[in-house]
Amino acid sequence: MGLEYFIARTGHRLVALKDVNLQIRSGEFVSIVGPSGCGKTTFLNAVDGLLKISKGQMLLDGQLITGPGKDRGMVFQSASLLPWRTVRGNILYGLELQGRNKSEAKERVDGLIRLVGLAGFENSFPSQLSGGMQQRVNLARALAVDPEILLLDEPFAALDAQTREFMQEELLKVWNATRKTALFITHQISEAIYLSDRVIVFSARPGMVKESIEIDIPRPRKLSVKRTPRFLEYEDHLWASIVEEVRKQGMLPDEIKSGPSIRPSDG
Numbered sequence: 491m492g493l494e495y496f497i498a499r500t501g502h503r504l505v506a507l508k509d510v511n512l513q514i515r516s517g518e519f520v521s522i523v524g525p526s527g528c529g530k531t532t533f534l535n536a537v538d539g540l541l542k543i544s545k546g547q548m549l550l551d552g553q554l555i556t557g558p559g560k561d562r563g564m565v566f567q568s569a570s571l572l573p574w575r576t577v578r579g580n581i582l583y584g585l586e587l588q589g590r591n592k593s594e595a596k597e598r599v600d601g602l603i604r605l606v607g608l609a610g611f612e613n614s615f616p617s618q619l620s621g622g623m624q625q626r627v628n629l630a631r632a633l634a635v636d637p638e639i640l641l642l643d644e645p646f647a648a649l650d651a652q653t654r655e656f657m658q659e660e661l662l663k664v665w666n667a668t669r670k671t672a673l674f675i676t677h678q679i680s681e682a683i684y685l686s687d688r689v690i691v692f693s694a695r696p697g698m699v700k701e702s703i704e705i706d707i708p709r710p711r712k713l714s715v716k717r718t719p720r721f722l723e724y725e726d727h728l729w730a731s732i733v734e735e736v737r738k739q740g741m742l743p744d745e746i747k748s749g750p751s752i753r754p755s756d757g
């Protein structure tokens with residue numbers, strides 16, 4: 491598929507994605523990494539049906555994607571919760587819109603609240619929750635409508651390093667329990683490897699699939715797997731691949747401006 495933005499101010503077209511060719515197996519956890527501005531968010535929004543593609547087609551379960559649908563659940567970077575609704579109310583929201591049976595919906599929601607580790611916080615409001623807890627609510631909300639595929643756009647980017655690692659582990663537990671197909675976007679290479687069955691590297695804009703790396707690390711995975719030689723090999727390989735793309739763009743990301751000997755700062 492391909493996607494162009496039309497810039498009304500200048501009348502120009504900007505090719506954000508060019509010939510992205512990607513197949514995701516049912517139940518697979520796939521991450522996309524790539525230089526900033528390469529089109530990761532654009533791609534995810536296109537899968538979600540929020541953006542129309544200009545070339546090619548996208549299929550979900552054999553069905554052409556033409557717009558948003560309840561077969562896709564999106565988790566954004568910033569917690570996009572309704573501030574006047576409780577945890578339970580936020581997760582219920584999508585089900586209410588679908589006109590689901592009330593008591594059935596509530597039961598489902600309470601099950602999800604336990605799954606994401608928020609038992610006891612059902613009646614809390616978003617402002618009373620930490621960033622990590624808000625993202626748990628977002629995850630539960632995306633799962634509530636029982637989508638075919640979960641779409642996650644840097645969901646942990648705003649969290650501190652420790653909470654982030656903890657949330658990665660928690661996400662894997664939830665994924666293991668639901669085995670939803672997951673498409674995860676991140677700029678943190680170690681996060682992508684830790685979570686995924688496969689890591690896709692996008693080229694510099696216009697985004698294309700540069701590489702697809704199968705992550706052959708057995709599950710369940712503990713966080714300590716990040717320190718094993720095999721993990722570090724994947725990390726080195728992906729890092730080099732992304733740096734190559736960044737160089738093509740003629741600029742370096744902030745993390746590596748300070749010198750070539752520095753590894754990705756894990757943040």
Ligand SMILES: Nc1ncnc2c1ncn2[C@@H]1O[C@H](COP(=O)(O)OP(=O)(O)O)[C@@H](O)[C@H]1O
Pocket residue numbers: 495496497504506524525526527528529530531532533695
């Ligand atoms: N609404 C938009 N209109 C025009 N250009 C856009 C819009 N959104 C993103 N872009 C451009 O498309 C490219 C890809 O952006 P994006 O998908 O956000 O990249 P990433 O998520 O990989 O950082 C960038 O060059 C960005 O400036």
Ligand SMILES: [Mg+2]
Pocket residue numbers: 530531532
């Ligand atoms: Mg983005």
